[in-house]
């Protein structure tokens with residue numbers, strides 16, 4: 173099978189590439205990205221071809237033509253950018269990805285597309301969000317943080333609308349975490365776990381936005397990748413024209429508990445010990461932290477019934493293990 177991963181040099185793309193090359197010697201991978209750092213260890217593999225290309229500037233049509241299946245993973249998935257540069261999010265996450273979706277239709281290629289848990293927005297279902305039944309609830313237009321959620325949601329709807337003309341699978345990651353998630357050395361914005369790790373490394377306080385009462389279900393990257401491999405394998409067409417939540421409902425934690433856990437575990441790492449005296453957990457209003465166009469999501473629990481039934485998939489890595497493996501990567505290497 174010839175697989176095209178666009179944004180393949182990112183967190184999910186790099187782990188997926190590694191696992192594909194480990195498990196399937198007859199699968200060939202073309203990875204497109206503007207950054208090859210996270211896949212530098214794969215560059216010598218004969219089944220792996222890295223193409224440096226900016227999808228905002230160049231077409232990927234020739235690559236789509238040559239593959240059997242395409243995974244468009246390039247996106248900005250960072251809450252701070254949703255409010256500081258919403259149009260950049262729209263141009264990459266929506267416009268550039270829509271062009272790829274249309275190419276998949278035009279050349280009759282299978283499409284595996286990353287939706288997101290964010291599409292459920294402020295859905296209040298407490299027993300787990302259901303891919304086919306739960307509402308997608310977003311806020312007013314002035315709350316620009318919804319640009320990411322609605323960009324993804326509209327692509328979900330477009331892909332679904334192609335119906336019989338497109339062989340697709342949509343997957344919705346719920347806070348996938350692990351090694352290589354973000355660069356914690358750079359001062360840039362990153363996702364919550366790596367933001368806290370980066371703050372500790374700099375001796376800065378861990379900031380809880382709106383008290384850190386928001387609950388999230390954290391999923392270890394290897395569990396997420398297992399699901400993606402099953403989707404790619406597509407045994408008996410089990411993944412075709414389906415939407416799957418891929419998350420770990422057993423790893424639900426408030427952001428406050430997450431900060432406390434990370435701070436506690438940080439004592440085990442020599443490179444962090446010297447910074448810990450200066451680090452506390454503090455609270456900040458979301459309007460002061462993100463600006464007025466932010467809005468929060470309180471709880472987000474996936475129903476994974478469909479992934480269990482259709483893919484035979486279940487996550488196995490618990491929250492403590494997940495955090496330890498991630499911190500080991502950043503601070504023991």
Ligand code: NAD
Pocket residue numbers: 178179180181182183184185204205206207225226227228229244245246247248249264286287288289344345346347348349353
């Ligand atoms: P990531 O930021 O680590 O990877 C995205 C990659 O896209 C990066 O390597 C980046 O260099 C590349 N890219 C950005 N602009 C590009 C351009 N113009 N041309 C070519 N490449 C470009 O993100 P990720 O965590 O690997 O997420 C992959 C996908 O999964 C995204 O669509 C994201 O929205 C979705 N997703 C991820 C999570 C998660 O928990 N990680 C959750 C929900 C959805």
